[in-house]
Amino acid sequence: MRRHQAPLYRLAVRVLDDRQEAEDVVQDVFVTAWRRLPELRDDAAVGGWLYRAATNRCLNRLRDRRALPADAFEQLPDPRPGDQPQRVVEAAAGVHALAAALRGLTPEQRAVWVLRELHERSYAEIAEALGTTPVAVRGRLARARADLAEAMTAWR
């Protein structure tokens, strides 16, 4: 669990853009995993199962959120403290803009992009996590990249 909790937490934070919700998701995933320990003995399969469970929970939460007004999420703190070197400030601003651009994607595109670009999962692993095919993953990733690139260009 110690080995897996950090990657899952990072995944949930990026996909949900909300640390409290990310904690809830990770807690839920691990409690469920514990209940299913007898069938999760195969150590190699555990990582895939955990990613799938975490991704599904994140997507469900994102879908639930759609019912809320969009401005409910515009609450990110400004990540630009004044006393940091320019390089760091720029990087933080880029990440901030990226987070904003990610919010413009559909939940599935967001999950695919984070799994591929930040977690370096293979198309097959991502397809398994989302219950879809590698071909569909490829399409969504291309779309996500194009949308993000466009949003980021506007930011610059």
Added chain:
Amino acid sequence: MALTPGEPDQAVPDDAVHDDAVHDDEVHDDGPVSEVLAAATAAARREDASLVPPPALLRRVMDAVRAEPRPSGAPVVLSAVPGARVEVAEAAVLRVVRAAVESAGDVRAGRCRVAAGGGVLRVSVAVTARAGVPLPELADRVRARVAAVAGATLGLPVAAVDVEVEDLT
């Protein structure tokens, strides 16, 4: 876009996503990534690397897990005949039952409970079903498989198989 009359329609937009194949060479096959996006992605990776879950999270999980009922692990008595008693570890019985459930297809076995008493076995199992499969029919198939396999392997008639579909995949 104008095509020469009579020419077969082979026009494909340059930016079309080729859905027909996924190549092994994913890294080089992903296409060009915008420079700004690439820089922000790299920065996000670095930021992620130093993002650690709060220690309270691990504690909360452990608390929740400790509050869960422990599996009893009591052996299942297949035959109580003195001098010919047969007991099987609960874990072994669960293994047989889970395999039987999954042999029904379109389904994965989750939490599972078994109880033997009065010469019969009672089973309850939570499953994840493949989305789109008719659930009543699936539950019937699961019941039939459990009754057949568990009955044959353990030699106990299966009196009840309760199926709870807790998720779809």
